[in-house]
Each structure stands twice: as C-alpha cells, then as structure tokens.
Amino acid sequence: MNNRPIQLAILGLGTVGTGVVELLQNNLDEMTRRTGREIKITHVGTRRNRTDIPTDIKQSADLLAIIQQDDVDIVVELMGGTTTAKEVILAAIEHGKHIVTANKALLAEHGNEIFAKADANGVKVAYEAAVAGGIPIIKILREGLAANKIDWLAGIINGTGNFIMTEMRDKKRDFADVLAEAQALGYAEADPTFDVEGIDAAHKLTLLASIAFGIPLQFDKVYCEGITKITKQDVRYANELGYRIKHLGFAKRRILDSGEEGIELRVHPTLIPKQVLLANVNGVKNAIMVDAEPVGQTLYYGSGAGAGATASAVMADVVDMVRALAETNDSTANLVPHLAFQPETLNNTRILSSDEMITGYYLRLQVKDDLGVLAEVTRILSESKISIDAILQQPAHDDTSTDLPVIIMVDPVVERNMNEAIAKIEALDTVTDKVVRIRLDELMQ
Ligand SMILES: NC(=O)c1ccc[n+]([C@@H]2O[C@H](COP(=O)([O-])OP(=O)(O)OC[C@H]3O[C@@H](n4cnc5c(N)ncnc54)[C@H](O)[C@@H]3O)[C@@H](O)[C@H]2O)c1
Numbered sequence: 230m231n232n233r234p235i236q237l238a239i240l241g242l243g244t245v246g247t248g249v250v251e252l253l254q255n256n257l258d259e260m261t262r263r264t265g266r267e268i269k270i271t272h273v274g275t276r277r278n279r280t281d282i283p284t285d286i287k288q289s290a291d292l293l294a295i296i297q298q299d300d301v302d303i304v305v306e307l308m309g310g311t312t313t314a315k316e317v318i319l320a321a322i323e324h325g326k327h328i329v330t331a332n333k334a335l336l337a338e339h340g341n342e343i344f345a346k347a348d349a350n351g352v353k354v355a356y357e358a359a360v361a362g363g364i365p366i367i368k369i370l371r372e373g374l375a376a377n378k379i380d381w382l383a384g385i386i387n388g389t390g391n392f393i394m395t396e397m398r399d400k401k402r403d404f405a406d407v408l409a410e411a412q413a414l415g416y417a418e419a420d421p422t423f424d425v426e427g428i429d430a431a432h433k434l435t436l437l438a439s440i441a442f443g444i445p446l447q448f449d450k451v452y453c454e455g456i457t458k459i460t461k462q463d464v465r466y467a468n469e470l471g472y473r474i475k476h477l478g479f480a481k482r483r484i485l486d487s488g489e490e491g492i493e494l495r496v497h498p499t500l501i502p503k504q505v506l507l508a509n510v511n512g513v514k515n516a517i518m519v520d521a522e523p524v525g526q527t528l529y530y531g532s533g534a535g536a537g538a539t540a541s542a543v544m545a546d547v548v549d550m551v552r553a554l555a556e557t558n559d560s561t562a563n564l565v566p567h568l569a570f571q572p573e574t575l576n577n578t579r580i581l582s583s584d585e586m587i588t589g590y591y592l593r594l595q596v597k598d599d600l601g602v603l604a605e606v607t608r609i610l611s612e613s614k615i616s617i618d619a620i621l622q623q624p625a626h627d628d629t630s631t632d633l634p635v636i637i638m639v640d641p642v643v644e645r646n647m648n649e650a651i652a653k654i655e656a657l658d659t660v661t662d663k664v665v666r667i668r669l670d671e672l673m674q
C-alpha cells in the first residue's frame with residue numbers, strides 16, 4: 230500500500246480557508262489516527278501572501294498553476310463564486326485532482342456539468358460544507374439513510390438569515406445592524422443578498438433535493454422568497470397567534486390529483502407554532518427534519534455557518550477521500566456517487582410550478598372600518614374554495630389611521646386559488662393596501 234502523505238491545495242484563505250488551516254494545525258493527530266495516512270497542506274491559493282501560514286506551505290495567486298502540481302492530490306476550493314471557481318475546478322478535474330468544496334452556489338448552478346466531468350475523469354467532488362455548515366447532512370442523506378425512500382425534508386438552512394431573525398425578534402435590533410454583525414462573524418455570503426433573499430437557501434435545497442430524491446440539480450425551479458419583507462408588525466401578530474416566523478426550505482414529493490408524482494421545492498418565511506422544535510432553532514443554528522420510509526422522522530441540528538463548523542465539514546470530506554485513497558491504491562471509485570444515486574438512474578420527476586404548490590397562509594389585510602368588509606372577504610375566499618381557520622381583527626397600529634389590520638389564517642390551498650382570491654380582495658374599495666401573505670406548512674403544525 231502506498232503510504233505517502235495525501236497532499237492538499239487550499240484555494241481561498243477567507244473565513245473557511247483560514248478555518249481549515251487552523252483545524253489541520255489543531256486536530257491533525259485525530260484525523261491521522263482515523264485515516265492511518267498523513268494529511269498535509271502543500272499549497273495555498275491566495276491573492277496576497279500571508280504571514281500567518283506555516284512556511285513549509287507554498288503560497289501563490291496562480292490557481293491554475295497550483296492545481297497542476299504533482300504534490301497536490303485534493304484541491305479544496307474555498308473561494309466562492311461561480312466564475313473563477315468553476316474554471317479552476319474543471320481544470321483541476323482534468324488534471325486528475327479530487328475536489329472538496331463548500332461552494333453551494335457553484336454546485337447548485339453548475340453541479341450537473343461538474344459532476345459529469347468528474348465521473349468522466351475518475352475523480353470525486355465532495356461538498357459536505359456546502360449545506361448546513363457543520364451538520365453532516367450530506368453524509369446522512371447519502372449514506373445514513375441510503376436504505377430509505379425519502380418523502381420530504383424541511384429545515385432552516387441559512388445561518389445568517391436565522392441569526393438576523395432571532396436577534397431582531399429577541400433583542401429588537403435593526404436588520405442592517407444584525408446583518409453587519411453576521412458579516413463580521415463570517416456567517417454571510419460575499420454578497421449578503423444571497424442570504425437575505427433566500428438564494429443561498431435555494432442553492433442548498435437544490436443539493437438536498439437531488440440527493441434525497443435522486444433527481445438532477447434544478448436550481449432554476451426552486452421557488453425562492455427571502456426574509457427582507459418580514460415586518461415587525463407581522464412578527465408581533467404571529468407571536469400573538471402562537472407562532473414564530475422562520476425561513477424554511479421544503480423539498481416534498483407529492484402525488485397530484487392526476488396521479489402524477491411531482492416535487493415541491495420552495496424556500497420562504499413560514500409560520501411555525503412556538504412549541505414545534507424548528508421554531509426554537511435560533512441564532513446561527515440550522516436544523517433539518519427528514520421523513521423517510523421506513524426510518525420515520527429524524528432531525529439534525531447544529532451550526533449552519535462560521536469558520537470552525539464549516540472547516541469541520543470540509544475536513545470530513547477530506548478524511549473520507551484520504552481513507553478511500555489509502556484503501557484502494559489511490560482511487561476514490563468506491564466513494565458514494567456525487568448525487569447519492571447512480572448517475573444513469575437520476576429521474577425526471579417534475580418540479581411543480583409555484584401555482585401548484587399547496588400551503589396554508591397567514592394573510593394580513595388593511596381594511597376600512599366599514600360594516601360588511603369581512604363578509605365580502607370571506608365570500609371571495611369561499612368562492613375560491615379556501616377555508617378559513619381563524620380571523621383576528623386588530624386595533625389600528627397608529628392613532629392617525631382609520632384603517633384596521635385584519636389577520637386571516639387559511640387552511641392549505643393550491644397557490645393558484647390563493648392568487649385569484651387575493652387579486653379579488655385587493656380590488657375591493659374597502660381593502661386599502663396590498664395583502665401581506667406568509668405561508669404555513671402542514672408538516673410544521
Ligand atoms: N462562511 C461560512 O460560514 C460558510 C459556510 C459554508 C460554506 N461557505 C462557502 O465557502 C466559500 C468561502 O466562504 P468564506 O465565508 O470563507 O468567504 P470569504 O470571502 O471569507 O473567503 C473567500 C476567500 O477567497 C479569496 N479568493 C477569492 N478569489 C480568489 C482568487 N481568484 N485567488 C485567490 N484567492 C481568492 C478571497 O480573497 C477570500 O479571502 C463560499 O463558497 C461560501 O459559500 C461559507
């Protein structure tokens with residue numbers, strides 16, 4: 230057996246890259262005891278030379294040169310972005326290097342191409358750090374639950390967004406102030422609109438859905454709504470009704486009335502009853518619930534972002550690869566397929582359009598203080614076959630306004646019907662503003 234060290238190139242020394250270098254300094258013995266083979270960083274790709282990096286590691290800004298070096302077995306891509314990272318990863322694959330990456334944006338958007346190229350070149354691309362930071366959810370879905378049929382998964386999969394919502398709710402802090410702190414703590418994406426507009430969660434959901442259901446990556450089909458339109462007023466009303474608002478991702482198999490199977494992929498703010506576990510996942514923590522047959526429901530919780538948690542996931546992938554390389558004379562062929570299922574067995578189950586999604590709703594209407602408004606609104610809802618669960622009329626939120634907020638909770642309904650009803654409600658003279666809607670999901674009741 231070949232006992233030379235397994236050699237790494239780390240590309241990008243930001244929050245996660247620096248975390249990986251530190252983790253290797255602190256816990257190398259634990260990893261070597263597990264793999265029986267030494268792991269060594271030989272190169273780092275960095276725009277400017279760093280004095281805090283051990284002197285035996287070569288530093289360079291020339292990434293395409295690094296990935297060609299003979300003393301590199303695994304390229305660890307921690308730069309982020311979908312342009313240079315893509316070019317460098319594809320070139321590394323062509324040079325026979327294995328890849329470990331935390332880059333969910335790149336994989337959600339270009340993973341089908343990257344994985345195909347890796348398969349053609351006999352190398353592996355591992356991405357545990359790309360979803361839910363330190364929670365080993367990729368390994369769980371791909372390996373731990375490999376004997377199951379997964380029916381749905383749902384969870385809080387953006388640490389920055391959850392941190393912002395928690396701080397705003399508990400400490401009444403402002404959005405911009407908490408976002409700045411999330412950036413300083415290394416939680417946020419380089420472009421934080423990815424976090425707050427739900428795009429990062431949609432990237433992660435794309436990956437989770439593929440490995441749960443055995444379907445190709447289809448980021449463009451994920452319904453995506455972020456947290457930027459959540460107001461303090463709605464947080465307060467939700468609280469009074471016994472709910473918390475959390476940003477969730479859902480991937481769900483559904484049988485349609487026609488008998489066809491479809492998949493719902495959506496990320497959006499969701500009202501969850503306070504006593505439900507996911508309603509109590511706070512700060513940078515993530516949690517993912519999986520329902521599978523025959524195991525039933527399982528729940529996974531942990532830090533969704535940050536240097537240490539993410540480095541833990543990056544190195545778990547490296548350790549997996551090192552073991553495979555050690556056991557099989559430098560081949561990773563025995564590792565699990567990229568998307569958990571054999572590539573030729575991925576199926577084309579249709580991803581449902583937003584019109585076809587089924588959720589409950591919290592609706593907030595701004596109405597004139599007239600007799601009969603509620604009767605008109607409930608008539609419209611019942612014409613669209615929407616059943617009302619509760620109505621709550623609130624006093625005006627400021628003394629100068631004669632309009633009253635009315636909260637209506639409705640049972641699960643096809644979105645097409647909800648859209649029709651909302652259009653009719655907004656057309657009423659007695660309804661003075663756009664209807665605010667926040668979803669509920671029967672899985673979280
Ligand atoms: N921060 C987290 O908690 C976290 C968690 C999970 C996944 N991720 C993912 O990990 C990756 C890195 O995130 P981060 O938070 O460490 O970002 P970061 O911005 O802190 O670090 C990226 C580093 O890469 C460097 N870089 C970019 N292009 C380069 C180039 N061409 N040559 C050399 N260096 C280059 C940047 O200068 C920076 O130092 C991203 O894909 C991100 O989505 C981050």
Ligand SMILES: N[C@@H](CCO)C(=O)O
Nearest residue numbers: 387388389417418534
């Ligand atoms: N920006 C991401 C990093 C972890 O993927 C988050 O906050 O969840």
Ligand code: NA
Nearest residue numbers: 357360362364
């Ligand atoms: Na993970």
